[in-house]
Amino acid sequence: METVRSTVPGVGTAHHFTTRGGQRLAVLVQHGVRRLFVFGPEDPDTPAQTVVLGWEEADVLADVLRSRSAAERRTEPVPCSVVRARSARRGSRSG
Numbered sequence: 001m002e003t004v005r006s007t008v009p010g011v012g013t014a015h016h017f018t019t020r021g022g023q024r025l026a027v028l029v030q031h032g033v034r035r036l037f038v039f040g041p042e043d044p045d046t047p048a049q050t051v052v053l054g055w056e057e058a059d060v061l062a063d064v065l066r067s068r069s070a071a072e073r074r075t076e077p078v079p080c081s082v083v084r085a086r087s088a089r090r091g092s093r094s095g
Helices: 054-065 070-075 080-094
Strands: 002-007 013-017 024-030 033-039 047-053
Touching: 013 047, 047 054
Parallel strands: none
Antiparallel strands: 002 013, 013 024, 024 033, 033 047
16 A cells, blocks of 8 residues: 655645555544545545544544454564564674
8 A cells, every 4th residue: 555644734644545456545634633535536636535533433443444453462472583583683782
C-alpha cells in the first residue's frame, strides 16, 4: 500500500493511502478527531464518502483492521530468531 503523509497548515495531518487495487483513502487527523475519506473512481479529488470518528472510535476501527489485536501482540512470544538478533546487536555495540 502506498502511503503519503502531509501537513495541512492550520488544520492537521493528512495520511493518503492507495491500495494495490488502486482504491484511494485518506485520514485527516484534526484535534483528536479523525476524518476518513473514501475516494471513488469518478472524481479522484473529491471524497465519495466521509466518516468522522472520535479517538475511541478510531482506536476500535484500528484494532479491527490490524491482523492481530493489540492484546494478542502483547501476549505473543517473540520468536527465538528475533531474540538472538537483538542480543547479537547489543553485543556488537558494547565492544
